[in-house]
Amino acid sequence: MPEDRTTRAVIRDEALRLFAVHGPDVVTVRQIATAAGVSPGLVVHHFRSKDGLRQEVDQYVITVFEGMLSELTGESGPELLDESAAAARSLGEVFLRHLPVGSPLPGYLRRLLLSDTEAGRGLFRRLYAMSRETLDDLAESGAAARGGDPQVRAALLLVNDLSVFLLRDQLTGVLGVDPLSAAGLARWGPELLSIYAGGLNATPQAQQAEGGQA
Amino acid sequence: MPEDRTTRAVIRDEALRLFAVHGPDVVTVRQIATAAGVSPGLVVHHFRSKDGLRQEVDQYVITVFEGMLSELTGESGPELLDESAAAARSLGEVFLRHLPVGSPLPGYLRRLLLSDTEAGRGLFRRLYAMSRETLDDLAESGAAARGGDPQVRAALLLVNDLSVFLLRDQLTGVLGVDPLSAAGLARWGPELLSIYAGGLNATPQAQQAEGGQA
DNA sequence: CAGCAGACTAAACGCTCGTTCAATCGCCTG
DNA sequence: CAGGCGATTGAACGAGCGTTTAGTCTGCTG
Known part of the structure; x- marks a missing residue:
């Protein structure tokens, strides 16, 4: 140390x-x-006070989280070309890659997003802006359509992603596996990609196209 | 009165x-x-105590909510044949149909689901069971496939639905419209159905198939 | 009409909270 | 080695909490 x-x-x-x-x-x-x-x-x-401590923890958590997100926006590496990998950039995978198991950070971010504070609203606006950019990138690369209402579609993709860790404990309860663990993501990711790829009626054959990466 | x-x-x-x-x-x-x-x-x-009051409010809210849900499960009316209507049975529409604007019930249910209490866990298990039944019904009618992992798919559909009102305030902030209002649902519903119908790459022409009902 | 029961209030109790304060300890500086 | 300064503590304070208690009022019952 x-x-x-x-x-x-x-x-x-x-x-x-x-x-x-x-x-x-x-x-x-x-x-x-x-x-x-x-x-x-x-x-x-x-x-200085309990509220001062809370504000400092807020700022600390947001700073650490921004550092994790900078990987997604900053690096314009070769992996951007992999369409399914781009679509699979969920917060869950970001957490899994950057945080140790049992890290309190996801739970704190959850509270922040649900807290009706300016810090929480700023965080959500930030994530929404990222979602809109991601949708634009996907649309330009032809990996996804902007939809009839791009604002709503970007919001929809965002909150679908967020719901996994807002309801992490509840999902662990009914599924028997933590959806933010490696094992959980291995089950969650393909199912989500399947719907994004072809909707609820996609045939199992069509789904095999996205099962390649480890 | x-x-x-x-x-x-x-x-x-x-x-x-x-x-x-x-x-x-x-x-x-x-x-x-x-x-x-x-x-x-x-x-x-x-x-008897503050906690006794809280428990009674819990029970009251759950009872009212169960009454609202019984419309979905109890009535096996003719509208079950409409596939897109079946897929559109979101909690948002249930709220809009049964509750006055400004009702505190959605907010209370939100707290309950996120609260790490037995009442909250029971509520989530109940909703998950409903989601599994709905997916089974959709599969038998051919409106949707069970997917490679039906348990995860049902959970995914559920939390996607829940996310709209867990993040209701944040969505209102970035979209400028309450997603649980009539105007908000009119934008949210079609976009969600579009993805469920054909995935993120569905053409706008294919989306017109689900725009019929008022 | 006596009397009981339940609705309701004002006041107080004990407790825990966030915060303050005076004092001590240990370390760096000149 | 004198002196000051930040780190740290234990005790205390005032405020607000959930709850209790004693008492009043009102309407029903015999």
Whole structure:
């Protein structure tokens, strides 16, 4: 290990973890302090207030997430030519590639998107803009049509993607597998691609065209 | 009006409204009492505790929702023959048909589904079972294929439907129209049906086949 | 008409919350 | 080595919470 995290970072990480699971309204400063192994006063000393801590965690999470997304927009590498790979760029795969299992980040982002805060709205607008760009790219490459209402189609593709991790726990309950795990994505991805490729009536033969990659 | 609501019902309805918007953890007994025009003590007198009130509102909301759903499962009327109508049976349309505008019920159900409670899990399992039955019906009538993984396909169709009202506010923000309003559904429904009918590459001509009903 | 039962209120209780404050510790600087 | 400064703590404060309690009012019942 290069160097230990500062106490400030420990508090921030424990707050992130607890906020993601239980929500910032329910988690108390004393719980965060105990989890970080410090006194409640020190939390306020470092972050000015509980709300200041929440804002800093918000900013931290968004920054980390933006870093993950920059892979999708920044790299204009050769893999852009693979149409099915482009369509398969779900948030689930992004998480799986960048985060360790059990990371609290997806849960925190979920809360943020559902929270009716300016940070949440900004995050959603950002994702929507990305979705619109992706749809445009797909349309130009001929991989997908813009549809009769491109704004709605882009929104539809986005929220379909988001629903997987908004309802992650519920899906794990009924399917018996975490849809954001490697095993879960292996089942979810092909089914989604099948519908996107040919609709609900696509024949199984037609679906074999998208099963190639590992 | 046939008869006035009892004070007990007024308290329950105000709690439902406040819980739907702000969440049960944030709303206080005093807020509910003020909204209902009574004293805090009376709330506890009628419902034993705040948690008792929350449980009763849970049960009430689920009961009302089940009543709305019974239209879909109970009636085996002539409209079942219309394939596109069957595919279009979204929760949004159910809400639009049964609830007044501004009803707090969708918001409350949203909280319930995301809440990690037994009531929420039961509700989701119920919806998942309905989705599986619907997919089976569609498959037998030839309107849709079961897909390579019917369990995942049914879950996918369900969460795609749920995502519209989980992210209702965010969608209203970027689209400028409430997706659960009549105007919003008029834009959302055709786009979704288009994808379900032929995938992302369906030609506009093929989409005209599903634009008939008002 | 006596009396009971339920609806309802005002006040208070105990608790936990976020936050403050004074004091201590350890380290770097001059 | 003197001195200051940030990190850290334990105790305390005031506010707001859910809940309790004692009491009043009202309408029904015998």
